[in-house]
Amino acid sequence: MTDQAGRDREAVSKFVEGFAAQLVEAGMQRMPARVFAALLASDDGVLTSAELGEQLRISPAAVSGAVRYLSQTHMVSREREPGSRRERYRVHSDQWYEALTNREAILKRWAYALREGVENLGADTPAGRRLAETQAFFEFIDGEISLMMDRWRVHRDQVFGEGRRPAEDP
Amino acid sequence: MTDQAGRDREAVSKFVEGFAAQLVEAGMQRMPARVFAALLASDDGVLTSAELGEQLRISPAAVSGAVRYLSQTHMVSREREPGSRRERYRVHSDQWYEALTNREAILKRWAYALREGVENLGADTPAGRRLAETQAFFEFIDGEISLMMDRWRVHRDQVFGEGRRPAEDP
DNA sequence: CCTTAACTTCACAAATTTCTGAAAGAAGCG
DNA sequence: CGCTTCTTTCAGAAATTTGTGAAGTTAAGG
Structure with missing residues (x-):
């Protein structure tokens, strides 16, 4: 079975x-x-x-x-x-959706490309300002995600019970 | 220019x-x-x-x-x-990354597919429990994302100043 | 060591995707 | 209304991606 x-x-x-x-x-x-x-x-x-x-x-x-x-x-x-x-x-179970949110690597590369754009186009140009705001957005998100995952673990343990984890590897 | x-x-x-x-x-x-x-x-x-x-x-x-x-x-x-x-x-600027986080539609479809899986495989089977936890994860994320966007708007207005928004459409 | 069971790599055929030119379809303007 | 300018649709050529069979590699077990 x-x-x-x-x-x-x-x-x-x-x-x-x-x-x-x-x-x-x-x-x-x-x-x-x-x-x-x-x-x-x-x-x-x-x-x-x-x-x-x-x-x-x-x-x-x-x-x-x-x-x-x-x-x-x-x-x-x-x-x-x-x-x-x-x-x-x-x-x-836990590992894999942690990985899913580890699009962090992607966010980092996006932020990098945007920062380069700001530098090259000039931070004082309209386009530069737009890129800078976008970059700030991704950096913000990046920080928020790990906090969110912390909250998820708490939430999960409340709902599914805490003791089950070691039983996953029999 | x-x-x-x-x-x-x-x-x-x-x-x-x-x-x-x-x-x-x-x-x-x-x-x-x-x-x-x-x-x-x-x-x-x-x-x-x-x-x-x-x-x-x-x-x-x-x-x-x-x-x-x-x-x-x-x-x-x-x-x-x-x-x-x-x-x-x-x-x-604002509209587009709101759209980006509106992968919500995708999360919803994932959650749906997972719920079906739980029903068909049985909520009391090991696989069913795994799927249920994953489903719970996506539902949790789905709720968190809109809260996160609220916080972003506050953060953005603090950093970039509030008055700039109407100026975006001259 | 040699055999054998398993996984990986590689070259290629098939399927899919992507972009284009050409034709068809809208919508302003005279 | 018809002309003109722009956008969209469509069929097909080109490029890319995908999955396979076959050869190559690794490691267990005699």
């Missing part, structure tokens, strides 16, 4: 494809999106490369590419069980 | 292409990104279709497509000066 055995494959697949489609809509590549959704919908949040390939009907190469992207962006972590050559990919 | 005349075209172009590249990196299509960056860097935040085409070296068709996307996502508004058949496209 800890495996796919007793589960409604139809329902899982429907969720996986539907949620992946939404992720794609938001700009994520197709394969990473599908792999990620599959992990989210798995019982333990862990699947092997072979399981992913079979469930999604994609080649090992596709799994490899998708997982590389997902681990680079810290949405999924890879583990290898000692004494096996199977690799296992895991989604940690 | 209110036109491109006295401006450093080189500097403008450098900013436009650099910032557009960052937007593309974050998932925006190329042409919308370039058009948007060009508007940001323009003196009045307003450019005509022809000006955009000339500055970016793209066809009228490309401008049309890019602008359609940008106005659908409320990042740019289109106006037609009465008595002219030239259309003008404007970026309102």
Whole structure:
């Protein structure tokens, strides 16, 4: 029962494809999106490369590419069980949406490009002022996001209970 | 001087292409990104279709497509000066990043897909619980974002001064 | 060590996306 | 009203992206 055995494959697949489609809509590549959704919908949040390939009907190469992207962006972590050559990919509930909000790296680059623009166009020009305000916006957001995540953790512990966290890795 | 005349075209172009590249990196299509960056860097935040085409070296068709996307996502508004058949496209500083955070629509769709997943997989299964927590996260974020924008407006008025707003449309 | 099971990399074919020129469609202006 | 100027739509060429099979690489286990 800890495996796919007793589960409604139809329902899982429907969720996986539907949620992946939404992720794609938001700009994520197709394969990473599908792999990620599959992990989210798995019982333990862990699947092997072979399981992913079979469930999604994609080649090992596709799994490899998708997982590389997902681990680079810290949405999924890879583990290898000692004494096996199977690799296992895991989604940690907390870790992954922390990663999602770590578009911070992107915000930083935007802010940098804008600062350059202000310098080159002149801070006293209309365009320069517009860019400066935009830059200030991103810096503001950047700071707010980490505060928001702090509040989320408090909120989550209130709603879902605090004791559950260590149980996630059985 | 209110036109491109006295401006450093080189500097403008450098900013436009650099910032557009960052937007593309974050998932925006190329042409919308370039058009948007060009508007940001323009003196009045307003450019005509022809000006955009000339500055970016793209066809009228490309401008049309890019602008359609940008106005659908409320990042740019289109106006037609009465008595002219030239259309003008404007970026309102405030309006556009409000639009950016209005990924709310996306968050809503994600939350919906997740809720369906919880129902179909069962709220009492491990996967169901994971999905439920993720759903709760997005709902939390969704609420926080509008509060954050409120704080931003206060912050902005403190830093940039309050009186400047009506001056934006001379 | 050699074998074998697994993952990764690479070159290419297929599918998709992107941008253009050309034609069609609006809307001012005489 | 018809001419003219601008914008939009559309079909297709070009470029990019995507996913695969096959070869290459790593590491476990005899």
